[in-house]
Amino acid sequence: MSAAVASTTTPSTGSGQWLRYRRYLPPLLIVVLWQVAASAGLIPTRTLASPAMIAGTFAELITSGELPRHLLVSLGRVATGLGIGIVVGTTFALIAGLSRRGEDLLDATLQMLRTLPFLALVPLFILWFGIGETPKIALVALGTMFPIYLTLFAGIRGVDAKLIEAGSTLGLSRREQLLHIVLPGALPSALVGLRYALGVAWLSLVVAEQINADSGVGFLVMSARDFLRTDIILVGLFVYAILGLSADQIVRVLERRVLAWRPSFLKD
Amino acid sequence: MNAHPALTARQHPVVQVSNLVRSFGQGSNVLDGLDLTIRSGEFVALLGRSGSGKSTLLRTLAGLDEAPAGTVTVPAERAVVFQEPRLIPWKRVWANVALGLRTADARERAAAALTEVGLNHRLDAWPLTLSGGEAQRAALARALVREPKLLLLDEPFAALDALTRLKTQGLVASLWRAHRPAVLLVTHDVDEALLLADRVLILDQGRIGFDLHVNLERPRRHGQPAFSSLRSRLLRELGVEEENPDEPVEELRAPARSRAPAASATRENHAVWAASTDALARS
Numbered sequence A: 001m002s003a004a005v006a007s008t009t010t011p012s013t014g015s016g017q018w019l020r021y022r023r024y025l026p027p028l029l030i031v032v033l034w035q036v037a038a039s040a041g042l043i044p045t046r047t048l049a050s051p052a053m054i055a056g057t058f059a060e061l062i063t064s065g066e067l068p069r070h071l072l073v074s075l076g077r078v079a080t081g082l083g084i085g086i087v088v089g090t091t092f093a094l095i096a097g098l099s100r101r102g103e104d105l106l107d108a109t110l111q112m113l114r115t116l117p118f119l120a121l122v123p124l125f126i127l128w129f130g131i132g133e134t135p136k137i138a139l140v141a142l143g144t145m146f147p148i149y150l151t152l153f154a155g156i157r158g159v160d161a162k163l164i165e166a167g168s169t170l171g172l173s174r175r176e177q178l179l180h181i182v183l184p185g186a187l188p189s190a191l192v193g194l195r196y197a198l199g200v201a202w203l204s205l206v207v208a209e210q211i212n213a214d215s216g217v218g219f220l221v222m223s224a225r226d227f228l229r230t231d232i233i234l235v236g237l238f239v240y241a242i243l244g245l246s247a248d249q250i251v252r253v254l255e256r257r258v259l260a261w262r263p264s265f266l267k268d
Numbered sequence B: 001m002n003a004h005p006a007l008t009a010r011q012h013p014v015v016q017v018s019n020l021v022r023s024f025g026q027g028s029n030v031l032d033g034l035d036l037t038i039r040s041g042e043f044v045a046l047l048g049r050s051g052s053g054k055s056t057l058l059r060t061l062a063g064l065d066e067a068p069a070g071t072v073t074v075p076a077e078r079a080v081v082f083q084e085p086r087l088i089p090w091k092r093v094w095a096n097v098a099l100g101l102r103t104a105d106a107r108e109r110a111a112a113a114l115t116e117v118g119l120n121h122r123l124d125a126w127p128l129t130l131s132g133g134e135a136q137r138a139a140l141a142r143a144l145v146r147e148p149k150l151l152l153l154d155e156p157f158a159a160l161d162a163l164t165r166l167k168t169q170g171l172v173a174s175l176w177r178a179h180r181p182a183v184l185l186v187t188h189d190v191d192e193a194l195l196l197a198d199r200v201l202i203l204d205q206g207r208i209g210f211d212l213h214v215n216l217e218r219p220r221r222h223g224q225p226a227f228s229s230l231r232s233r234l235l236r237e238l239g240v241e242e243e244n245p246d247e248p249v250e251e252l253r254a255p256a257r258s259r260a261p262a263a264s265a266t267r268e269n270h271a272v273w274a275a276s277t278d279a280l281a282r283s
């Protein structure tokens, strides 16, 4: 704690560092209290494993290679599903966003489908695609396609008409308008969609893997339930959290790079 | 007195408009049989009430309005500066200026144009970091780098604070002297029109209702006797009663002024604004 005290006295970078790390203090405190309560016997391990147990199990699962194996399977599913979702969502958004006819063709249908809770399609997907990889990937793809479509479509339509007009007075062709004005203008919105899609991707994966799988982090968690291993379940949850956070972080870094022109990024 | 180059040579017309008619929806004609000729290198200012169709005319000349009736002849080499700079926020300043240039030396040309407007130190800046005046100068550079035969300016100074406006007006005058495009400047500021233009037109009821040749020596100044008398004449034509000829006429100037605080949102503009009020207080 002495570091924190020292840093408040150093003006610029030091206090900045302290402010950055200060927000991690409350969750840390919760973990400490949780461990204390578990050690004191206040929380039975069948209800909730202690942080120390979880850490031990985590290390064990990693060294045995079991967790990395399941993790790779899950990552593969998310990557494939997300990839398909992005490609399809982007294609639809470009078709609908760049032409009236495309909008008439696609938008109403997609807006209707969007209102459907897509996880409700799981039984149907199992009937159609069986219980292999296909229904899991399809579920991720379907779930991620909508946020990509919606935000990119809105982004394209939301590009300032005055900039497009300026572009045409500069003699830009339609292709150049798209390349230099419309698509970069839609990017901020599309990146919000990407971040949202990543969240949906994990959610669909959790559901898909828990219902029917023989590998993946979801499978690991579900089989742990059968043996009342709350420690393994919690390791699974922890892994999900880390994955979600890192995905979000990747998009943040991406935003910082490609949206460097925005005032919010210019300030820092 | 034919000292002015634009008046000495009987130059060929670059803009010829005849019987231009434009209406929106079921409304009456905004432009109603308008005729207009602008000669090469001529600086024309267009005055008119708000809503009289000045921007509509300018947009037609810019090729942004696709539905007018009548004949419009304009050069292919034309450029527009609007009231807002309309820089593309995700392109650095030099790339904004170079946008649409298809030569290998686009960056050098952009840099040269930006140097001319005094922005050579901001080539790699993001547009949103520019002050209002800088952004408008970048927009001028972006227009001039195309070497237009016709430069269309739609109230380009209206959103600038008073001091920046004066400086930018001076810049436009010197750029025009250096490059000699024909200029159509839409404005609602009589002084600005008289300061800059060879001819001042008034748009009224969908036509050019008044066409005044300004035979004043340059550089011009407010308060010169000839300036004041032309000013009174224009104000009369615009239907504004002049109570005290030395006072600015609020009906006409108020819109431009009321916009200034909005532009002064950026820090630099604040500074300029403060400087100008300081100067006023001291004088």
Ligand SMILES: Nc1ncnc2c1ncn2[C@@H]1O[C@H](COP(=O)(O)OP(=O)(O)O)[C@@H](O)[C@H]1O
Residues within 6 Å of the ligand: B024, B025, B030, B048, B049, B050, B051, B052, B053, B054, B055, B056, B057
């Ligand atoms: N896109 C448009 N749709 C409908 N009406 C318009 C449009 N553009 C201009 N107008 C109308 O045409 C008239 C002239 O507008 P404008 O040329 O912008 O005037 P000015 O620039 O002289 O203030 C106004 O009454 C305005 O409402």
Ligand SMILES: [Mg+2]
Residues within 6 Å of the ligand: B054, B055, B056
């Ligand atoms: Mg206007």
